[in-house]
Amino acid sequence: MSVSITKATLRAALAGALIVGWVNLGGSALADDEAARELYLKTCSKCHGRVAGDVSLRPEDLLVYVVTMPLGPPLRNVYGRPAGSFGTYPYSEAMKEIATGWKWDEEALDLWFTSSQDMIRGSTMFLKMKKAEERKTIIDYLKKYAPYEG
Numbered sequence: 001m002s003v004s005i006t007k008a009t010l011r012a013a014l015a016g017a018l019i020v021g022w023v024n025l026g027g028s029a030l031a032d033d034e035a036a037r038e039l040y041l042k043t044c045s046k047c048h049g050r051v052a053g054d055v056s057l058r059p060e061d062l063l064v065y066v067v068t069m070p071l072g073p074p075l076r077n078v079y080g081r082p083a084g085s086f087g088t089y090p091y092s093e094a095m096k097e098i099a100t101g102w103k104w105d106e107e108a109l110d111l112w113f114t115s116s117q118d119m120i121r122g123s124t125m126f127l128k129m130k131k132a133e134e135r136k137t138i139i140d141y142l143k144k145y146a147p148y149e150g
């Protein structure tokens with residue numbers, strides 16, 4: 001049996017594929033994740049690297065591996081993790097002093113991102129995120145991709 005593929009059939013198939021692709025991205029969690037990932041990459045990854053739970057691999061992510069200066073502690077498992085508790089990371093004296101077993105929950109992270117120095121003066125992280133919406137985006141991103149697992 002021979003199937004003849006006309007230009008019209010091809011066009012129809014292509015249009016179908018485009019529509020499916022568009023529907024998949026439009027308004028789904030994937031699109032939100034993509035925006036959150038962009039913000040994380042732009043704001044945090046240069047010091048903290050990638051969040052390990054986010055396994056998307058794109059050229060930009062690979063670049064992050066190459067250009068990351070590991071200035072900050074890894075953020076895998078950070079949501080819900082006790083402050084200042086990542087293995088052998090050399091935290092600042094200020095952080096060591098204040099990290100008395102409390103955990104990085106929504107409230108703590110929001111304060112930290114609003115102004116890290118106002119929250120823990122003398123810490124070695126300097127960050128001010130003015131927009132509440134962006135802080136929330138990052139918090140949700142960490143909650144999803146970097147939950148504490150003990």
Ligand code: HEC
Pocket residue numbers: 043044045046047048071072073075078082083084085086090091092094095104113122123124125126127138
């Ligand atoms: C310029 C580098 C830099 C940037 C940018 C940065 N951080 Fe940090 N971060 C650090 C350093 C350094 C520390 C350790 C602070 C200390 O010991 O006082 C830290 C600590 C932290 C901690 C505490 C971790 C723990 O183990 O207690 C969290 C949470 C954190 N950063 C999240 C973020 C997030 C999320 C972003 C982006 C919104 C970000 N940081 C941007 C350098 C940075």
